[in-house]
Amino acid sequence: MFSGLSAFPLTPMNEAGVDEPAFVRLIERLASAGVDSIGALGSTGSYPYLARAERLRVAQLAVENAGNVPVMVGIGALRLRDVIDLAQDAQKAGASAVLLAPVSYQKLTAEEVFGLYEAVTRTLSVPLCIYDNPGTTHFEFSDELHGRIAQLPQVRAIKIPPVSADRDAARARVERLRALVPSRVAIGVSGDWAGADGLNAGCDNWYSVVGGLFPQAALHIVRAAQAGEAQEAVRRSERLQPLWALFRQYGGLRVIATAAELLGLADRPSLPLPIRSLDGAARVHLGSVLAELKLV
Template structure:
């Protein structure tokens, strides 16, 4: 394991812990809905999330132009208060990623999130080269985004080790873990054995969040937290105070929602919730992504109300 020193190491570790909420980037008339987006960001800051990741997958970054991303980051940093903002900078070409990283740094973000987007199949050397090229010029920390379901690229533990030895890499966002708590803890320990001490592990895949946090992940990079922060905070804070049973109980209570995510897609479900409760205008997703149909939308809203998760505008 490489223990390369990292500037302000303890501060950086604290920055990449707890609940990082991934809000939608709502559109209206095929452009960023600045008013709705500012409202979403302020709601997250007021809720007390630990960080806000603008332009994550839930924020539809891959569908937005460079100018639209600049607009989103301006709004996020202006409305987040004291909550750190991270910015997704993924793109197909390295030169485009580097330009987006420069824009993000100019906007004043606290960190950037990078997934290895692809059309042609990536090799491990392609992906390592991407992170090496991008981190070379960074002045803020970087989160490695491992999401094989979206990127169709699977990181190995050896690749984790190589990439996290690069300068400015501060966290990795890993896919879901085994359901068995012992197996989950063993997997987190295995990943950690390949990482420098300053690099945190963040769980993604909301159904696995409670298990991941209990297994030793320091952060939750959360879809639900971007629109419905309270249940995500309930789970996160329970683990942080050592009450694993409460975290599991809340996650189990939300199991019908996790199952709906699996059937309908978490992005579409969260968009339907935001639209129904006036947090975004109707059809807020970028085409060709279409929202839930009428029956699925009604199911989602009925479930939200049955679980007592209705957001207030």
């Protein structure tokens, strides 16, 4: 469950609701590619913008169409009571694991975040992955806090932000965290441009945005790293630098949504307003990048 490629698909939607046929196509595409797990309703899945009933339906569709691929479902919300409800919904839908970020409007303290995970894990029968995403939550985990939360029942994984491109620094960061968490807790990396660096530094898996739409390109990187072919993993990642540059400039969600629209895998619009996919010159440039990289 917490090794290899965890692919995070878009949840195509418009103001009328979720585009269920488009979402199912994306899930089936990932299952056919043989990804190691699917992360439904992550940040790429726009989970905060959906009502509870919509999130339950997306979770059900993901599980029903993933075949033998385990599905992890995001359960983040502003209030603890809502997180617990969403956790119960995800489990009823058949999720193999849940993903929880400390979502907030008022900035949370370390003790409040610990209390969140402590309360939620008491209600779970499936594993939980800690979602460390300061870019969206504006909360920065310390390694010590990760260590405390990792002791809680059902915690089995941590999704960390991008590691350094410096190999020694990246490995030191992963080893520092690993020394504080139980051996049962996997450490995975996010930030697509850092996927190869994180895997080569000792991370167990890569939580990937690009893997949610282009699973084969991501799998090539993961399988090379798993085989001990560190330079090949880096080479394959560096080949995607034009795409990583767009991720950094516009955000992975806008870029991947636009790519899905360009490929005909999602209708336009595919994002919840006021967020919009790329337009004008940026859209044209992305199309050229995808063609250059042979992703279309």
